[in-house]
Amino acid sequence: MPEDKKSAFAGNITADDVAAEAGVSRWTVNRAFRKDASISSKSLEKVRIAAERLGYVPDLRAASLASDRSNLVALLIDDFANPHKLVMMERLTRILRREGWDILLVNTLDRDDAGHALLNASQRRVDAVILIGIQFDDEVLDTALHARRFRKLIIFARTSRNPNTISIAVDDVHAMKEIANYVHERGYRRPLFLAGPRTSSAHLLRNETFVDYWRQHFGNEPETLSVAAYDPALAGGIVENALAGRPKSALPDILVCENDALAIGATDVIRHKLGLRIPEDIAITGFDDVPQAEGANYRLTTYRQPLTDMAEYLVRVLGSEEDRDFDRLFQGKLMVRDSA
Amino acid sequence: MPEDKKSAFAGNITADDVAAEAGVSRWTVNRAFRKDASISSKSLEKVRIAAERLGYVPDLRAASLASDRSNLVALLIDDFANPHKLVMMERLTRILRREGWDILLVNTLDRDDAGHALLNASQRRVDAVILIGIQFDDEVLDTALHARRFRKLIIFARTSRNPNTISIAVDDVHAMKEIANYVHERGYRRPLFLAGPRTSSAHLLRNETFVDYWRQHFGNEPETLSVAAYDPALAGGIVENALAGRPKSALPDILVCENDALAIGATDVIRHKLGLRIPEDIAITGFDDVPQAEGANYRLTTYRQPLTDMAEYLVRVLGSEEDRDFDRLFQGKLMVRDSA
DNA sequence: ATTAATTTTGCTCCCGCGTGCAAACGGCTA
DNA sequence: TAGCCGTTTGCACGCGGGAGCAAAATTAAT
Numbered sequence: 078m079p080e081d082k083k084s085a086f087a088g089n090i091t092a093d094d095v096a097a098e099a100g101v102s103r104w105t106v107n108r109a110f111r112k113d114a115s116i117s118s119k120s121l122e123k124v125r126i127a128a129e130r131l132g133y134v135p136d137l138r139a140a141s142l143a144s145d146r147s148n149l150v151a152l153l154i155d156d157f158a159n160p161h162k163l164v165m166m167e168r169l170t171r172i173l174r175r176e177g178w179d180i181l182l183v184n185t186l187d188r189d190d191a192g193h194a195l196l197n198a199s200q201r202r203v204d205a206v207i208l209i210g211i212q213f214d215d216e217v218l219d220t221a222l223h224a225r226r227f228r229k230l231i232i233f234a235r236t237s238r239n240p241n242t243i244s245i246a247v248d249d250v251h252a253m254k255e256i257a258n259y260v261h262e263r264g265y266r267r268p269l270f271l272a273g274p275r276t277s278s279a280h281l282l283r284n285e286t287f288v289d290y291w292r293q294h295f296g297n298e299p300e301t302l303s304v305a306a307y308d309p310a311l312a313g314g315i316v317e318n319a320l321a322g323r324p325k326s327a328l329p330d331i332l333v334c335e336n337d338a339l340a341i342g343a344t345d346v347i348r349h350k351l352g353l354r355i356p357e358d359i360a361i362t363g364f365d366d367v368p369q370a371e372g373a374n375y376r377l378t379t380y381r382q383p384l385t386d387m388a389e390y391l392v393r394v395l396g397s398e399e400d401r402d403f404d405r406l407f408q409g410k411l412m413v414r415d416s417a
Numbered sequence: 418m419p420e421d422k423k424s425a426f427a428g429n430i431t432a433d434d435v436a437a438e439a440g441v442s443r444w445t446v447n448r449a450f451r452k453d454a455s456i457s458s459k460s461l462e463k464v465r466i467a468a469e470r471l472g473y474v475p476d477l478r479a480a481s482l483a484s485d486r487s488n489l490v491a492l493l494i495d496d497f498a499n500p501h502k503l504v505m506m507e508r509l510t511r512i513l514r515r516e517g518w519d520i521l522l523v524n525t526l527d528r529d530d531a532g533h534a535l536l537n538a539s540q541r542r543v544d545a546v547i548l549i550g551i552q553f554d555d556e557v558l559d560t561a562l563h564a565r566r567f568r569k570l571i572i573f574a575r576t577s578r579n580p581n582t583i584s585i586a587v588d589d590v591h592a593m594k595e596i597a598n599y600v601h602e603r604g605y606r607r608p609l610f611l612a613g614p615r616t617s618s619a620h621l622l623r624n625e626t627f628v629d630y631w632r633q634h635f636g637n638e639p640e641t642l643s644v645a646a647y648d649p650a651l652a653g654g655i656v657e658n659a660l661a662g663r664p665k666s667a668l669p670d671i672l673v674c675e676n677d678a679l680a681i682g683a684t685d686v687i688r689h690k691l692g693l694r695i696p697e698d699i700a701i702t703g704f705d706d707v708p709q710a711e712g713a714n715y716r717l718t719t720y721r722q723p724l725t726d727m728a729e730y731l732v733r734v735l736g737s738e739e740d741r742d743f744d745r746l747f748q749g750k751l752m753v754r755d756s757a
Numbered sequence: 758a759t760t761a762a763t764t765t766t767g768c769t770c771c772c773g774c775g776t777g778c779a780a781a782c783g784g785c786t787a
Numbered sequence: 788t789a790g791c792c793g794t795t796t797g798c799a800c801g802c803g804g805g806a807g808c809a810a811a812a813t814t815a816a817t
Binding site: 429431432433443444446447451457475476477478479480481482483484485 | 802803804805806812813
């Protein structure tokens with residue numbers, strides 16, 4: 078009795094079963110589930126009904142295997158301490174799914190793990206890899222591209238010098254100049270730049286740009302502090318260590334932070350450990366405009382990345398068959414609030 | 418010249434190619450890439466070398482198709498405004514990957530979308546589905562199970578009455594009683610419970626438990642306020658509306674929040690909009706122990722879920738072939754800080 | 758050395774669906 | 788009604804690898 082297992086576990090209902098039920102061939106059934114298929118409305122309806130009754134769902138593994146397009150993209154992420162990651166993930170996953178892409182999420186533990194993560198992805202034959210981590214420097218990318226099994230390798234929200242890579246990011250240089258100008262205009266004169274991890278070549282140009290620009294235009298050389306990860310707690314520790322005990326005159330008048338994660342950590346410490354007021358004693362700027370930045374507690378002056386536009390562009394790139402240079406920089410927006 | 422495309426795009430190097438290169442059969446090659454395979458160390462080495470040279474990586478789609486085990490689990494998430502989600506995702510993805518599970522991430526937009534999300538997952542023939550959202554009430558689950566294509570449906574960090582579902586969660590009842598007792602011991606007498614969305618049947622027993630327990634043991638009936646999502650900003654708005662303008666005597670002396678997301682939003686508003694001190698004017702407790710809870714700014718008294726233990730248990734459940742009742746409640750831990 | 762017990766290898770037959778083409782169908786005109 | 792042309796349908800074959808067994812190669816036992 079081979080017909081009796083329907084009720085038990087619907088796992089093995091295949092297009093053949095539906096074909097028999099609907100009185101058409103298997104290929105007609107498959108066609109009914111592809112959007113570009115040439116099929117009469119009559120048989121489409123028959124297939125629909127039969128499939129419904131049997132609980133048939135096409136097997137994308139087989140489809141992918143046969144067609145060599147998986148409609149799967151890998152999303153490689155590290156840096157889970159940064160609240161901005163949640164926002165990026167939400168935006169990306171929503172838009173990717175809307176366009177029919179499924180997402181393989183890979184938590185990349187550390188820099189050495191990146192290779193394994195890429196291997197993971199290639200075993201599933203993903204159509205593209207999206208990197209939104211901090212550990213993917215040019216060296217890692219080269220290794221990845223060496224064993225290239227993906228048609229596209231996209232660095233999201235970060236630039237890369239690697240020519241085989243597609244980078245979709247905000248224009249850091251422009252942004253930092255705008256921030257530098259704003260900071261100076263508001264009368265701040267002794268900025269301290271709070272930077273993230275100084276990994277080999279993760280091209281976040283914010284630190285360099287700000288410092289160079291400030292030196293060239295406003296004379297003095299800003300101090301820089303570096304945190305080993307974009308983790309508010311870590312950032313707080315570094316800031317506390319660096320500033321505690323300094324006389325008022327030796328304190329910076331503003332902390333320019335590489336992103337909001339650092340800015341938030343710094344804010345907490347400045348208020349609650351150093352007992353200083355923001356912005357009266359020390360002002361702060363961030364970068365990213367995470368949700369909390371707008372909240373009553375931080376009211377952080379920061380720079381908003383146009384994440385939706387960037388994600389929309391990303392899916393366009395994914396859908397494109399051309400082989401041109403897709404790198405693109407987006408312009409963000411300075412969000413002036415109360416912290417600076 | 419069929420041998421010349423190696424350099425171009427390594428996408429189509431198959432076990433056959435490696436077999437030819439290594440001088441063995443295709444099946445030996447495949448065996449070399451399976452951990453349980455019976456293969457001589459000699460040929461394993463030959464295959465390793467050949468595979469390395471050709472850049473061969475086994476195709477998991479094909480493997481999955483042939484073996485009917487995909488080693489893929491779907492992770493369905495909504496509620497991206499809750500910072501705790503990031504922590505859960507980090508913990509889950511790390512441990513799942515360590516155990517060899519790949520993850521299909523599905524952002525479930527709204528309740529009606531849950532069905533599509535499940536469909537998504539079943540098309541990839543995932544071995545299990547993990548739900549860590551708030552929209553997956555019993556009705557949605559029933560629909561999901563009706564078209565059951567997954568061997569396991571796991572609700573993480575939330576209980577469910579559905580018997581066909583595996584729920585791995587913290588013991589809310591025990592936890593809330595502990596919190597209630599603590600709150601009372603510390604001398605608070607007019608608690609306000611700040612609850613999340615009151616969806617049909619998402620069994621988070623925190624609200625009921627606290628209110629019932631308090632009424633029975635300490636006499637009065639606590640007020641309850643409900644927020645439409647676990648979103649700090651939303652929570653802040655609700656709290657401000659409810660408390661602004663009340664005379665001091667009509668204010669609660671403590672806000673017991675269903676989770677930290679709400680507690681954080683409430684904290685910000687109480688301090689910065691209502692101008693009250695925490696815990697002197699109003700105390701606050703949370704639930705989850707998100708990273709920020711420990712930070713200098715919030716110092717939130719909250720309840721820590723043993724996420725790592727829960728995730729470890731989850732992978733054990735995934736690996737198990739038995740068909741018994743895997744539901745399990747974990748005991749968490751009250752983290753006493755300064756907010757209450 | 759010879760036979761029996763094991764391990765290793767090769768092989769046939771699938772897994773479920775897409776590709777590309779040929780056959781069948783339908784509608785329309787003359 | 789025959790003749791044409793465009794649309795639907797069916798089909799052989801392939802995608803890359805797993806299960807399970809039989810043949811071959813080792814190893815152990817007598």
